[in-house]
Amino acid sequence: AQSVTQPDIHITVSEGASLELRCNYSYGATPYLFWYVQSPGQGLQLLLKYFSGDTLVQGIKGFEAEFKRSQSSFNLRKPSVHWSDAAEYFCAVDPRGTGANNLFFGTGTRLTVIP
C-alpha cells in the first residue's frame, strides 16, 4: 500500500545537538516531498521541499533534507537544535508530483528539546 512512514513518534534531543528525523515513502514515481512543522496550537509551516535536481535541499530555520531515491527516504536534519525547534514535524508526499494534488502525510514526529 502507498504510504508515508515516520518511524519515530517522539524524539528528545539536547539543545545544540544534531537532529535527524526519518521519513520513508512507498510511491512508485518520484513524488514531490515536503517537510512541515507544527508548533502547539499552530498551523502547518513549510520547512522545505524537494521537486527535482539537487537531492540535498535547504529550508528555513537551518533545516535541510536529503532525498535518497534508492532508499525512498527524505530525512530531515539540523546540525544544532535550538529550544524553539520543539514541535511536531510532518513529512508529506505529493505522489503524482504535480503540485495540484493532495498531500499524504506521515503520522508525525514530536521533537522535545532539553536544555
Add this chain to the structure above:
Amino acid sequence: EPEVTQTPSHQVTQMGQEVILRCVPISNHLYFYWYRQILGQKVEFLVSFYNNEISEKSEIFDDQFSVERPDGSNFTLKIRSTKLEDSAMYFCASSDFGKGAGNTIYFGEGSWLTVV
C-alpha cells in the same frame, strides 16, 4: 509574505448543527484544499477544488460535507449536520500550481472544531 487565513480559529457546536468554516486562500492561487487533523492523528486530505468545482475528494468527504467559493476571495467548508467524530482541526490550503516552479501547498493556521 502572503498567507492563507482561516476563520474562526475555534468553534464549539452542538451535534447536529451546521458549521461553516471560512478561508481566504492566497490571492493568485487557483487550487484550494481542506484537510483535517483529529487530535493526536495524522493530517488527512478531505477535498481539493479548482475552477469552481471539486477536483478530488477523499472517503472522509461524504454527503455531510460541501465546499464553495462564494466570491472571488473566500473558500468555505460546510458540515451539514455535525457529529462528535467531526471534532478536529480543519486546515485550509492553497497551491501555487501553474505559477512557475513553485507547486507548493500552503496551509492556514487551522480552525479547531469541537462538537459537543
